[in-house]
Amino acid sequence: MRTNLGQGIVFEKKMTVEPKHSAIVYGSGLVDVFSTPAMIAFMEQTCNELLLPYLEQTEVSVGIEVCIKHLKATHIGDIVTCKCEIIEIVKNKITFNVEAFDSKGKIGEGTHRRAIVNKELFFQNS
Numbered sequence: 578m579r580t581n582l583g584q585g586i587v588f589e590k591k592m593t594v595e596p597k598h599s600a601i602v603y604g605s606g607l608v609d610v611f612s613t614p615a616m617i618a619f620m621e622q623t624c625n626e627l628l629l630p631y632l633e634q635t636e637v638s639v640g641i642e643v644c645i646k647h648l649k650a651t652h653i654g655d656i657v658t659c660k661c662e663i664i665e666i667v668k669n670k671i672t673f674n675v676e677a678f679d680s681k682g683k684i685g686e687g688t689h690r691r692a693i694v695n696k697e698l699f700f701q702n703s
Contacts, residue, residue, distance in 0.1 A: 581631065582628070582631040582663070582666065582671075583663065583666065584663050584664060584666065585662065585663065586627065586662070586663045587627075587661065587662045587663075588623060588624075588626060588660075588661050588662075589623075589658060589659065589660045590619075590622070590626060590658070591656055591658050591659075592619055592656070592659075593654065593655075593656050593657075594611045594653050594655050594656075594657055595653065596609070596653055598611055598612060598615035599612055599615075599653060600612040600613070603615060608650070610650040610652060610653070611652075611653070611655070611657065611679075611684070613645075613647040616645070616647055616651075616657070616677055616684070616685050617643055617685075619657065619677065620643070620645065620659050620661070620675045620677060620685070620687075620689055621640045621643070621689060621691075622659075623659040623660075623661050623675070624638075624640075624661045624671075624673045624675065624689050624691055625640075627673075628671065628691065628693070632693065635695055635696055636693050636694065636695060636696060637693075637694060637696045637699065638691040638693050639691060639694060639699065640689065640691055641670070641690050641691060641692050642688075642689065642690040643687065643688075643689050643690075644687045644688045645675070645686070645687035645688075645689070646685060646686055646687055648683060648684055648685055648686065649683075649684050650684075651679040651684050657677055657678065657679050657684065658677065658678045658679075659676070659677045660675070660676050660677075660678075661674065661676075662674045669692050669693045669694065670690055670691070670692050670693075671690065671691050671692075671693065672688060672689075672690050673688060673689045673690070673691070674687075675687055675688065
């Protein structure tokens with residue numbers, strides 16, 4: 578992990594909600610809207626992408642905790658924006674504040690934690 582990684586770093590990513598992201602496809606519900614698991618996965622992906630420029634070649638980040646509220650439904654075809662910000666770094670563990678928005682407003686919020694680990698050792702110990 579490079580030393581210029583710090584609190585306050587932000588990153589934003591957009592995606593279009595497709596049928597493959599629906600609660601029906603994920604099996605998490607019976608309605609054709611953006612599923613909670615897909616939203617959480619998008620939040621994790623956004624946090625992971627924020628970290629990529631700060632990792633050494635031998636490192637990866639892995640998700641270790643999510644605490645997310647899904648606030649409202651988003652229709653298939655809408656664009657979702659995820660914003661993440663590093664709020665704490667303790668050794669190799671990074672905590673993010675995450676928020677997701679669609680065209681009508683905030684749809685999700687919470688925190689996500691990732692650990693930066695040595696790629697080779699991680700696979701040896703799993």
